[in-house]
Amino acid sequence: MEKTAIFEQDIINAVCIFIADKYYVQPEEVSVELIYDDESGFSAEVEVNDRLQKLTEINLIEGLRHWLDTEHGLDPMSVGLELEWNEQEGIIAYVS
Numbered sequence: 001m002e003k004t005a006i007f008e009q010d011i012i013n014a015v016c017i018f019i020a021d022k023y024y025v026q027p028e029e030v031s032v033e034l035i036y037d038d039e040s041g042f043s044a045e046v047e048v049n050d051r052l053q054k055l056t057e058i059n060l061i062e063g064l065r066h067w068l069d070t071e072h073g074l075d076p077m078s079v080g081l082e083l084e085w086n087e088q089e090g091i092i093a094y095v096s
Contacts, residue, residue: 008089013027014064015034015044015064017070017071018063018066022023030047043055043057043059060083
């Protein structure tokens with residue numbers, strides 16, 4: 001499989017779907033802010049049901065795997081996922 005880029009808005013959508021399925025709400029009810037810090041790496045702040053939750057890089061990968069499975073029909077464990085920070089594009093996930 002060739003390397004495919006998933007850009008920031010699709011990562012946000014993936015996390016919204018993942019959290020919505022987890023908490024039995026609509027994806028539109030989930031708010032996500034992706035974060036990158038040189039020291040702590042990748043994370044996200046999620047708001048659902050008036051509650052804030054912090055996701056780690058592992059949670060972001062889990063959300064992307066869920067999205068690849070439910071929205072794209074890919075076996076989530078058969079792909080490699082790598083997050084990268086890009087000054088112009090923001091956070092990008094590479095799928096291989």
